Amino acid sequence: MNALNSRTALAACVLLLPMLASAAEPGDALCKADEEVVFNCFTGKKTASLCASPTEAALTALTYRYGASGTVENEFAATPENGRFFSGTVSPVAPRAWVSQVWFDRGNFRYLMTECVGGDCPFHAGLAVIKGEKIAMNASCKRPPGVRLPAFSRELVKFGSKPDDSMSSTSLLRIEAVDNLVYELYKSADK
Structure with a gap:
């Protein structure tokens, strides 16, 4: 290999290395290293993760991230x-x-x-987007090999059989009595 080809190959390796190191597997959580995954859903193409930033005293942030292969398309963070x-x-x-x-x-x-x-249950878990009284998007969570199906962390919230029996462990998550078109969501999701 001549010097020019050797330098070109080295430059290509240097440019590709960060992309390979950060490549995410389908279904990998979009949480950062210092965050805990409290919910993770892979729809077959995109992933939604709910991530908690804990300290010894309380949660300092609760963050939703949605995207594909480590690319965040939608993010919402709740902090005090x-x-x-x-x-x-x-x-x-x-x-x-x-x-x-x-x-x-x-x-x-x-x-x-x-x-x-x-x-x-017609399916275990899902993601939805609601605009007004209409469902704009509804998808069930898939299970990539080696990844367990999502479940809300019991350290974040303990759901009972009704809102009055449920308890959040943080002020960043408030329990309410709201319907959210749940019957339509669980009837029409792409199973």
């Missing part, structure tokens, strides 16, 4: 300083099944993460 927060609720959807929900609002859009618990 910025006054933002997430909301959560739980609703029955079928005999012996209920859906836990965590969401945030941005403008006219509601970004919703769901998890169905019980024997009669």
